Amino acid sequence: MLSRTADHLYWMSRYQERAESTARMLDAHARLSLLPRPPEAVLQGWTATLVSLGMEETYNEQHDEVTARSAFDFLAFDTTNSGSIVSCLRATRENARAVRGTLTSELWETLNTTYLESRAISADLPEAARREFLEWVKYRSHIARGITSSTMPRDEALCFTRIGTYLERADNTSRMLEARWRDPGGQGERLNEEASEWAVLLRAMSAFETYRRICRAQVTPKQVTELLLMRDDVPQAVHRCLAELQRDLKTVGNNRSDETLRRAGELHAQFHYGLFDELAADGITVLLDRFQSRLRDLGQRIAEDFLVPLGAE
């Protein structure tokens, strides 16, 4: 397929996934705000989220201080913030529109409708409607993914769409963990409160029931982190994402992608065969940092091997 087409499909699904995951982060905050936390902890939590998303600087350019309301608006509705949910939905749709002929009409119409409906939404929503908006974003994302899987032919187009999805999801899962670890409110001594903060993260990631079923134990930061990094059977887990990513990369492999495949395989092997305690020996945030930089490397290599025009040199 055309390299440019592959590029649009890849970014289409990355932005789609990013919109969903940002909605999940905001959902986590909305849930946290219901817990008895001191106000400064709430604000530190928002700052940690902005930092883990790499958007702290952009936010500070526009705002004098971090407040729950303005951080929420910035991440959800701000059309000047290219990482906000509405911007991601728009970017999803613009990429889809550029390759609408490659998508099934059901998929295109779904992404287009999501975008058209998102344009009718603005920041002056009442509090309850804001939670509904987050639900709506997740729901639209589920629908799009379901239509992708049930209507798109099993070909390269689907592979590049999935590659975008899993790369982005692996990245987002690690960022959500990072935000929680960076949030000092999340490392308190008061076990019950801490447990409920990590439970909020699980719920925001739709992984609470899975945790209960697999771990059958009290919610602890370490066990939550291990679950979301190491499990092969949890769809949000980094390990699972890397397995999917590796499989699709193999399918589209070309005569210059061997090194990229090797690195993807090596990274996957770390989570497949590695021991969590050894991987986290230098601290969990160090582990997450390292992982994110290897993921960035993988993203760049994928762009060079498949997406940036092959005949260009």
Added chain:
Amino acid sequence: MLNPTFAPSSAADTGPATPYDEMLDASNQPRPHCRPYQAWLAAQPADVLTAKRAEADAIFHRVGITFAVYGEGGDTERLIPFDIIPRIIPQDEWRTLETGLKQRVRTLNAFIHDIYHDQNILKAGIVPTEHILGNAQYRPEMQGIDVPGGIYAHIAGVDVVRSHDGLYRVLEDNLRVPSGVSYMIENRRMMMRLFPELFAQQSIEPVGHYPDVLLDNLRSVAHGSVSDPTVVVLTPGAFNSAYFEHAFLAQQMGVELVEGQDLFVRDDMLYMRTTRGPQRVDVIYRRIDDDFLDPLAFRDDSMLGVPGLLTVYRAGHVTICNAIGTGIADDKSVYPYVPDMVKFYLGEEAIIQNVETFMLRNPQHLEYTLANLPKLVVKEVHGAGGYGMLIGPAATQAEIEDFRGRIKAYPERYIAQPTLALSTSPTFGPLGIAPRHIDLRPFVLSGKDITIVPGGLTRVALREGSLIVNSSQGGGTKDTWVLAGVGS
């Protein structure tokens, strides 16, 4: 014909007559072929029609059949208004039209071939040499180049109007990158979705197979040595106003939709960049103008084209559809000579007539035109899209005087025509059903054979009394029905 005897017709002298109504006869009764539809329409409550129209708009938005208009302060996307009342053409009328259109397009292809080879028609004095060789649409790069099958205008969108006397006439031959065919297909899909009962009740010629016919046609003009040609659609990109159509046609044909940046030239061959490396391209259905095709040969500031494409083309390693240089045959200053071309190349009389046209470079025509501006339509020779024209009967005195000045300064840049009373069709507007002026653009495909899918795009001027059907100027579209012959 260099100095045609000058005798303006009575139409030119008397101005617009009562327009021909496509649905109703002079006594306001439905024409025989429209009776079943008219009976159905009369039984529809207005609120049902209103709801159907709203449903159509919602679907068009969701499907993204829109014009993107990117301006400051965010983007807007506009629909081309769709009218839910179809334009209906009886089978026998269509057969005549079809034969006439094929004759015309066959002639125009012969003309373009002749111009870029022996120029017999110039030598015979039928078309003035200075109209051709001094014309911006004439491409000297094409001189002596052989194109597969001698076909230049593979896709023609001929604009046909019906005058007050009930005769179809050609208003314009669009031979460069005619657009609108996706609306022909989508309008039909919409009608079948909104009013399935109508299609069960009557036998209407289908149009949905157009992309198949188009693909066959494009494959049939590939360079001779290729057994399984690769066809692509070349678009200026997602910001072009006709992007929907480009993506639609590529998808329906199952071929790649490419931009200039996806293509490159190596060793006189054309390739596209794919995830598995370069792949050869044999036929380009291009939707960008000549000027932008190859920055090395034409406009060097073009970011839309492919450097070196012309070299590949001249070497015969790729077919460009439509060919470069077809604009020489649909130029408004060449249009008046088409009936003579039919005689010259085919030895036949033209089946579909032209609209009477005054060439203002001719002093007699100029004098007549200046004396009759309030009655005439004046067009720029190189204008398009309904811009740069004067409609005398609708113009203010100031507009007329403005045009008079421009015509006097550069008479050769203008032509004039009597104000045609374009035929009307009942149209569903905010205030109910009322007649509005329409035209018709059938799409004529030339390859091994000449094929026309029965129907075309009917454009409608939605403003009361307006004669401008262009979508850029408030025009809409209708589904176009050709009734099937037997058993209808």
